[in-house]
Amino acid sequence: MSTTPDIRFPRSTSETGRVSPKYTRHGSGAKGGFEMAAWLFMRLSGIVLVVLIFGHLFVNLMLGNGVHAIDFGFVAGKWASPFWQWWDLAMLWLAMLHGTNGVRTIINDYADRDTVRFWLLIVLFAAAAAIVILGTLVIFTFNPCPTVNGVPLPGSFCPKP
């Protein structure tokens, strides 16, 4: 049993073809593994985000006193629990990557000059990285009762020294 013969594309790689170079795919042979992963990620993260975001909204706005209970102490209380730390971390990462990838595709679709596209993507990735890193730091290093110069800052919910 023979295998499928290796057939060359009839004209696409021809250098003398009369097709305008604008239409010749640069980076041809570059495989779309990343694009496929990005496409799949958008769908999967979208499903997970629906659960995470509506869970977040329900717990914050509906349970107990609802929206009136939200203050510094409420957030501090939630982040005292690893469960909510990881919930918020997942929400932050997935939402940022999902949104960044969405804007990336928009830039790819609408920026038709290569340099403009390059710089827009740089700005986008820098902004996304800054937000993700800062957000992750805040979630894990958050201390609602810090001591500054040996003096604990006031907070009604903080243990008395």
Added chain:
Amino acid sequence: MTASTAEPASKVELPASVGGGGEIPTFDVTLRVRRYNPEVSDESHWDEFKLTMYGTDRVLDALHKVKWELDGSLSFRRSCAHGVCGSDAMRINGRNRLACKTLLKDLDTSKPITVEPIKGLPVEKDLIVDMEPFFQSYREIMPFLVAKGHAPTKERLQSPEDRERFDDTTKCILCAACTSSCPVFWTDGQYFGPAAIVNAHRFIFDSRDDAGDMRLEILNDKEGVWRCRTIFNCSEACPRGIQVTKAISEVKQAVLARQF
């Protein structure tokens, strides 16, 4: 046998009030055609033609009337003029359609009817665009049967169910109405485009073909199926009613299924 033979039953008696073939209602239309002639000017401009047309006329008939009676320099492609050859795709009132399948009476004749070349491909003259980039993508997906082993001495049999699997995508006439309606293709012309993917679908899902993997590999390109944003312009533009966006998503799923 007696004399008079009866008239055939199929003969239709027309009342005297109907005069026959010439009695089709007429109306006036204004045709706004985007003109471009690189030998005269690098800029394109709009020309308006006032025509009296019949209720049975199509946009192509109006273009013929202009070319044959008013301005012989008007250039456009058409071959069969019956919606099969795919030569006369153009942007009529902002939508990609075949001029030979669009009846004037179905358009708003109170306003000028705009006719432009399809977008995203280089215009050569008036309504004629360079289709070569479009066909380049088409060639890249290998639009021909690739079968393993020896060729059988008779036809390759296929069950009706297997044939049905890719029936929709066999209808493509390569008019480029879909690809040139796609905003992703408009951006930089790098995207393979709906027509190439539709024609790949036609072979990927053909049980007699053995190069589906190669085609999926080709379309798993940075500029392949993943650039489809499911905008649905292609499905709306297709003069053959092919569910183009559905075919593209089936190819996407086939690429994914191959990976896992």
